[in-house]
Amino acid sequence: MIKVRFHGRGGQGMKTSSRILGTAAFLSGFFVQDFPIYGAERRGAPVVAFTIISKEPILERGYIFDPNILLISDETLLLDKQTDPTKGMSKESIVFINSNKNEDYFKEKIGAKVIVEDLTKIALEVLGRPILSTLIAGVAAKLVGIEQKYLEEAVKEELEQIGANEEMIRKNILAATIGYNKVQEVKIEQTESLEPEVKVVEVEYNDPEISTPVISFVANSYLKKTGTWRVFKPIIKYQKCKSCRLCYVYCPESAIKWENNFPVIDYENCKGCLICVQECPLKAIEIVREGE
Amino acid sequence: MEARKMKLEKKIKTIFDIPIQEYVAPGGIFCQGCGAILAARLILKLLGERTVVVNAAGCFTLAVVYPYTVFKASWLYTAMACAPAGAQGIRDALDILIEKRKIDKNEDLNILVVTGDGAASSIGLQSTITAIHRNLDFWYLAYDNQAFMNTGAQKTETTPFGAATSTTKPTSLSPLGTEQEPLDLFSVWVSAGAPYVATVSPSYPVDFLDKVERAKEIKGPKLFHCLSGCPPGWNYEPALTIKVGRLAVESGVWALKEAVNGTIKHTYIPKKRIPVEEYLKIQGRFEHLFKPVKNKEAIEEIQRKVDKYWEYELHDAK
Numbered sequence: 163m164i165k166v167r168f169h170g171r172g173g174q175g176m177k178t179s180s181r182i183l184g185t186a187a188f189l190s191g192f193f194v195q196d197f198p199i200y201g202a203e204r205r206g207a208p209v210v211a212f213t214i215i216s217k218e219p220i221l222e223r224g225y226i227f228d229p230n231i232l233l234i235s236d237e238t239l240l241l242d243k244q245t246d247p248t249k250g251m252s253k254e255s256i257v258f259i260n261s262n263k264n265e266d267y268f269k270e271k272i273g274a275k276v277i278v279e280d281l282t283k284i285a286l287e288v289l290g291r292p293i294l295s296t297l298i299a300g301v302a303a304k305l306v307g308i309e310q311k312y313l314e315e316a317v318k319e320e321l322e323q324i325g326a327n328e329e330m331i332r333k334n335i336l337a338a339t340i341g342y343n344k345v346q347e348v349k350i351e352q353t354e355s356l357e358p359e360v361k362v363v364e365v366e367y368n369d370p371e372i373s374t375p376v377i378s379f380v381a382n383s384y385l386k387k388t389g390t391w392r393v394f395k396p397i398i399k400y401q402k403c404k405s406c407r408l409c410y411v412y413c414p415e416s417a418i419k420w421e422n423n424f425p426v427i428d429y430e431n432c433k434g435c436l437i438c439v440q441e442c443p444l445k446a447i448e449i450v451r452e453g454e
Numbered sequence: 455m456e457a458r459k460m461k462l463e464k465k466i467k468t469i470f471d472i473p474i475q476e477y478v479a480p481g482g483i484f485c486q487g488c489g490a491i492l493a494a495r496l497i498l499k500l501l502g503e504r505t506v507v508v509n510a511a512g513c514f515t516l517a518v519v520y521p522y523t524v525f526k527a528s529w530l531y532t533a534m535a536c537a538p539a540g541a542q543g544i545r546d547a548l549d550i551l552i553e554k555r556k557i558d559k560n561e562d563l564n565i566l567v568v569t570g571d572g573a574a575s576s577i578g579l580q581s582t583i584t585a586i587h588r589n590l591d592f593w594y595l596a597y598d599n600q601a602f603m604n605t606g607a608q609k610t611e612t613t614p615f616g617a618a619t620s621t622t623k624p625t626s627l628s629p630l631g632t633e634q635e636p637l638d639l640f641s642v643w644v645s646a647g648a649p650y651v652a653t654v655s656p657s658y659p660v661d662f663l664d665k666v667e668r669a670k671e672i673k674g675p676k677l678f679h680c681l682s683g684c685p686p687g688w689n690y691e692p693a694l695t696i697k698v699g700r701l702a703v704e705s706g707v708w709a710l711k712e713a714v715n716g717t718i719k720h721t722y723i724p725k726k727r728i729p730v731e732e733y734l735k736i737q738g739r740f741e742h743l744f745k746p747v748k749n750k751e752a753i754e755e756i757q758r759k760v761d762k763y764w765e766y767e768l769h770d771a772k
Contacts, residue, residue, distance in 0.1 A: 172686070173486075173686065200631070204483055204484065204485050204516070205485035205486050205487075205685055205686045205688075206486045207483050207485075207694065208484060209622060268751065325618075325623070327745060327746070351743070361675065375520050375521075375522060376717065377521055377522070377523050377529075378652065379521070379523065380503070380523060380525065380527075381477070381478070381523065381525060381526045382479065382480035382521075382522055382523060382527045383479045383481035383482050383522040383523060383524040384479045384480050384481045385478065385481065385522065386481040386482075386522060387481065388480065388481050388482075391486065397693040406469070407469050407470065407472075408469065410474075410660075411469055411472055411496075411659050412492070412696050413477065413492075414484070414487065414488050414489070414491050414492040414495065414657075414695070415479075415481070415482060415488075415491055415492075415524075416476045416478055416479065416480050416495055417480040417485065419476075420474045421697075423474075428480060431480035431481050432480075433486045434486060435486035435487035435488075435685075435692040435695070436487075436692065436693035437487055437693050437695055437696055439693060440693040440694060440697060441696050441697075
């Protein structure tokens with residue numbers, strides 16, 4: 163049994179990746195499970211999805227805590243303590259990271275087989291948007307050893323279901339193929355299929371005072387540092403800025419501060435929605451890709 | 455009389471009148487480019503930290519996730535149907551405390567209900583109507599993203615004609631997606647007798663905050679029905695949130711107006727309305743009206759309804 167866990171951000175398409183991998187494996191004749199963690203839908207927030215592939219019927223249900231393959235579509239997730247993408251990983255696990263840094267950068271930190279490719283760059287070239295669903299699905303399909311024709315068929319099937327048009331499907335099949343050819347097939351230490359134990363956990367009754375906690379602090383969410391959500395970074399060119407305040411007023415979450423009659427971007431928290439870039443009447447805000 | 459007086463005293467005239475104090479911190483779990491949190495940030499700039507935000511389940515559920523909160527104001531979470539009832543409870547508690555002289559009159563708090571359109575127009579409408587009936591003194595910000603966005607874009611009563619949602623997907627049997635007309639929440643509130651009802655857009659912050667500032671003088675239920683762009687739900691790039699709102703207003707799809715004690719007035723009338731097509735075509739939820747073949751009939755119908763609305767309203771204004 164091969165257990166694959168996908169970590170990404172809302173909007174990158176990790177749920178679709180896990181579905182494509184699942185469908186491709188199913189078409190190749192395996193038993194398959196694929197599902198995301200149900201949560202509120204948020205573009206930019208951490209997302210987790212799972213695919214289990216097996217020659218035998220799969221009796222387990224639930225999240226994957228001991229992945230054989232980990233696909234991380236955004237390196238900044240490694241800093242997110244709540245998500246902790248490498249949790250449950252063993253030394254034999256294979257970790258794929260989408261990043262524009264090199265492999266050595268991650269090897270020491272992670273201590274497992276690490277493969278690094280800059281898929282965002284490819285996505286921007288091929289699809290014109292930083293959506294990685296088919297690229298990552300291509301990588302995953304190659305790693306687990308699925309034939310390319312089944313991958314292509316799965317991409318078509320899944321994207322048709324979510325209403326993509328022919329041109330998008332064609333571009334995404336191309337993207338999946340590029341992802342597929344970026345990596346080599348690897349030997350995977352498989353997990354034994356388990357007979358699930360039946361274990362009933364009793365939940366204790368808690369007084370509402372305990373079970374509904376009170377937050378006595380105000381406006382402390384800036385500690386979450388959502389600056390890691392960015393793909394592109396807005397940079398204000400102060401020579402051009404005429405202090406018209408539009409970027410400041412339109413910044414949805416007050417990530418632009420107004421200081422000494424000029425806007426100042428709080429990069430620890432700016433999520434990179436780029437409304438400021440779009441709305442600046444003087445085009446005084448430029449974009450660079452994060453990490454460049 | 456009162457209505458006439460209100461027309462004259464414009465309090466927020468330019469973007470420079472918008473205070474630079476912030477009452478919403480960054481770092482909340484909102485989508486990139488969220489129009490709803492922008493609306494909440496703007497209204498709280500004027501209501502300040504001496505406010506209790508009463509929040510029904512929706513996208514704003516994740517504004518406060520233990521141990522973090524985005525608000526400087528206090529926050530109370532209620533079930534989807536009963537945010538105005540929560541507001542009533544707080545109002546009563548404050549009144550009793552003031553009456554017993556436990557707190558000073560100056561220490562009174564604003565009560566701001568913040569819900570999405572799902573709670574405002576369908577699930578929570580009963581408790582809203584009864585709160586208006588009791589003339590409860592509270593503010594209501596209904597951020598209208600025109601579907602149940604928190605759970606993945608299921609249709610609500612305010613989903614517009616022709617929009618695709620996850621429960622009204624365009625198919626060969628129903629090529630339009632949503633076939634119904636949206637509920638007019640503004641008129642519902644006006645006919646229920648609320649003293650102040652306004653439609654706003656975060657793309658027009660001066661208009662929005664001027665309404666908030668002037669409404670401070672009115673006691674009773676006050677609605678701010680805000681069309682707030684939703685990048686994932688409406689399927690457009692996050693950077694376009696302000697542009698989408700602007701196109702909605704300039705095309706006449708979203709009319710900026712207010713009703714003071716029942717007297718309706720448009721606060722912004724686009725001089726020359728742009729075609730609704732401009733507004734529809736940049737959103738993925740209307741893509742099926744353009745591809746693979748353009749559904750001219752449906753687009754013309756939307757245009758006709760907008761034209762009819764303005765013809766009627768402007769004629770009335772004369």
